[in-house]
Amino acid sequence: MGVDMVRSRRVLVFSAAAAFLFLSGGGSLFSGGHPLLPALGIYLPSVEAAEVDPGEKAAVLPLLESLLEGSLRESGRFRLYRERGDGPALEAFSPAVDAVVAARVGEVSGGGLQVMLELFHQGRSVWVQRQDLPSGEDAPGSFSVLFRLIEATRERLEGYFPDxxxxxxxxxxxxxxxxxxxxxxxxxxxxxxxxxxxxxxxxxxxxxxxxxxxxxxxxxxxxxxxxxxxxxxxxxxxxxxxxxSFFGGFADDWYALFDLRAALMIPMEGLDQFSGLAGGGFATVLFNDVFFRHHVLGVEAGFISFDPDLKDSDDPLDATLEAALLLLTTGISFGPVPVADMALRGGVGIAMTNSSVRDGKDGGGVVSDDSDASYQPAFSSSLDIGIGLGNTGRLSISVGYYGIYDEGELFSFLGLGLGLGARF
Missing domain, CATH: 2.60.40.1120 (Carboxypeptidase-like, regulatory domain)
Structure with a gap:
């Protein structure tokens, strides 16, 4: 009867202390820390352990958990992760963390409880501390005993991460x-x-x-x-x-990139009387977060070469359409994962065009020769969406629309690009 009364009193004291900590912000819901901090695992025992009376352990655990997590949260030095169990502490965390603080609660002779805190660093145990908890009338002193034990553990832990x-x-x-x-x-x-x-x-x-x-x-x-x-x-x-701010505030981890790509160009407006595909090459330099976040600004240079044939004609057409482009391009960027980036952008600029037909035949079978070796200026525009994969080295895939406005006529291509580059 006396033992039951002592245990009931201890349960009441521990429960009241744990409730106070939870209400004051020291509970198990804590900030995980930012990505630049070391990762710290907190390994707590489960209530179902057989070697300790479940009632007493259930009373001790909230207090131990609140003090341990509250102290480490208050330090602000770590990204905190928590697991529960009674197996090996290091194996409980995947991916691996930089350090682990493992807590154990066990019985000692005479029916009291003992708390053990073990510190793991770089995959090995580096420090162990045990402390018996007061029993009977001294049960309220468990709060200060646990507090001193946890503070000693925290000081030892911070010694491994001083910088x-x-x-x-x-x-x-x-x-x-x-x-x-x-x-x-x-x-x-x-x-x-x-x-x-x-x-x-x-x-x-x-x-x-x-x-x-x-x-x-x-x-x-x-x-x-x-x-x-x-x-x-x-x-x-x-x-x-x-x-x-796309996708809830994900941040791009790049500030400048260079992209060199080849493109398959599909003729569109103004070229519907011709058949065939064109080829293109583009070099792009982009800067990210210019003037405001996720805003890209840069320069793009390109060259398009088209050797078409006449549709619905069996006669070959020895013709060439060439365009050299220089565009100022701007748009928005977003990168939902660290190794990928995406940019949607449009551009305007100039195009130097040259077209020639040499010894060809028109649709009526009449031989013609219309050649001009000089390049003539025209207005050009673009709309492009590109995805890059990689950290410093970068593989890019893009889809772009390129329009050339020459003497009131529009000539356009849809480009499918594949390239290599670098991101910083």
């Missing part, structure tokens, strides 16, 4: 929502402090209004281990030209 600094973000303007990026990675929204690995980072701030992003501030910061830097910015009501 970090802090950036304090100070908004000196009107209140509002904003997104924080570093190196093209979204770190979070409305952050007042960012923990980054030591080194040089391109920090970008964008004001948020629905699905639109407005350029706010851009800084290149160099952080030494343990250093605290401050970045000041001011949110304004009028924040400039908006850029589109």
């Amino acid at each position: 970090h600094g802090r950036v304090l973000l100070r908004n000196e303007g009107v209140p509002g929502a904003y997104a924080v990026y570093a190196g093209g990675e979204l770190l979070g929204h409305g952050l007042e402090e960012v923990i980054l690995p030591a080194g040089t980072h391109r920090l970008e701030l964008w004001r948020l209004q629905g699905d639109l992003e407005y350029p706010l501030a851009q800084r290149t910061v160099t952080i030494a281990p343990g250093e605290v830097l401050e970045v000041r910015f001011a949110l304004q009501e009028d924040s400039g030209t908006p850029g589109l």
